[in-house]
Amino acid sequence: MLHIPGAWQRAARGAGLLSPAGELAPTIFAEITAAAVRHDAVNLGQGFPDEDGPPEVLDAAIAAIRDGVNQYPAGRGMPVLREAVSDHQHRFYGIDVDPEREILVTAGATEALTAALLALLDGPDDEVVVFEPYYDSYAAAVALAGARLVPVPLRWPSLEPDVDELRAAVRDRTRIILVNDPHNPTGTVFSNEVRDEIVRLAERHDALIVTDEVYEHLVMDADHVPLATLPGAAERTLTISSGGKTFRTTGWKVGWVSGPADLVDAVLAVKQYLTYVNGAPFQPAIAVGLGLPDTFFDDLAATQRERRDLLGAGLRDAGFEVSTPAGSYFTVADVRSMLAPGEDAAAFCRALPERVGVAAIPLTAFATPEHRDRYETLVRFAACKRTDVIAEAARRLAASAS
Incomplete structure (x- = not known):
């Protein structure tokens, strides 16, 4: 013991x-x-x-290793990947993000999530609303930050949240609404009604939105809709994703967070003392992946x-x-x-x-x-x-x- x-x-x-x-x-x-x-x-x-994953992505990593891309990359991530993330967000969603100030490369989405929660929470008075069941790292990271987890259940058999229960969960003590869409472990994709209500509640209670969108390209019956595209959401939303699921490279641990520069800077302040940087030869390879054809x-x-x-x-x-x-x-x-x-x-x-x-x-x-x-x-x-x-x-x- x-x-x-x-x-x-x-x-x-x-x-x-x-x-x-x-x-x-x-x-x-x-x-x-x-x-x-x-x-x-x-x-x-x-x-x-x-x-x-796709051979173009694997070959790009091998080429980067052979070309000497084996030392610390830039603290915010290699420019080629930050630019590729920026291009990807515009290409698929019409979102414009500055690769210099509004994107941070991380050691997978899990580090991005943990760094964001540690950066933006400040003790037991802060609450984080999540949709339960939830990806298991969420509860651990919220607990590390000393904050309180407030779950909103996804009800069987629809595995969708009840909007009234969501409204009851979000209050003035809510610091972050943490949204995993598409959702692990249930496979749920949130409805427009739920997305709109998340943004409305965040505005009403002056909460931040942190989204986990690692399955963004695995939406099977519709198009993915990032919360950051909704009216009033962009200025309070951090969007997190990674290359692991999309390019079948989960062991590379290359993720990113994008959003308003002041929020990204806050995440950087914590992230730089976690892994500092990661995956130098994998970053240009994921950049190649993000540019693959439709x-x-x-x-x-x-x-x-x-x-x-x-x-x-x-x-x-x-x-x-x-x-x-x-x-x-x-x-x-x-x-x-x-x-x-x-x-x-x-x-x-x-x-x-x-x-x-x-x-x-x-x-x-x-x-x-x-x-x-x-x-x-x-x-x-x-x-x-x-x-x-x-x-x-x-x-x-x-x-x-x-």
Whole structure:
């Protein structure tokens, strides 16, 4: 048992990894991955691809290494990448951002999020509204900043927020509304009504908006709509994204944050004492990716749509109720039909690799401890593997019902 005082306890407790006795538990992701390896299961747990990215992007990284781009890059990020991000925002969304003052390159979106929360929160009087279930790093970062997390539930089966519950959550103590759209872990893409209400509430309560848009090019049935494009939002919004999901380079950890210069400067003030800089040869490679033709981005979404539908069919054949995602890698299913007496989603997922030969993550891993009963029969499956791998997982799931 650890008896070492420090901020790590806030982070671990916020992430739900610290027991009342002070024992640090492993993440459910580590448990499920180990079980998948032991039982040779198809791992639809963690959300990383099993394919390499486009050759133009990979070749650009190799060329940069060979050309000596191996030392510290500029603190704000290499100009070639900041300019590529600026061009990308204008090309896809009509957003104009200054690459010199309004863009900061980070060690993935997770660092951008953590640095932004640490920079903009100032203790227990500050509140952060999130949509629950939420990406697991959010709670840890808010806890590190000493602030309070205020969850707004996404209700099954639509996995959309209730606007009245959102209005009740945002108040004058709200410092940040943290928006993940497309959403991990549910695959939800927020409606225009929800987006408009987020901006209206932020204006009314003088709150900031921080958006996590790493799945922006994995919206399958519509176009992605950044909150920063809505009237009144740009001056109070930090937009975060990365190249990992779009270009299947999650291990490169190249992300960025864009927005008003004063907000970006605040994030830089913290970020420069975290990683300082990162990924020099990968930055020009991601810049190449951001400039790929429209057909690349269209094909990316079409491929993900095919895999989503394939996985969804297998889950339905297994007898599960399925919420069809509009974006991201993820599909959520209600597995109550396969639960043993007294079993919840977490126990189900721990047994699934051996029982069925497929690995998945319980949605309870993405919720505050006091709200986990809302999600006790819901499981997240990641459809970011090769199509033949998804097909095999779907076959195993369907066979488990026979």
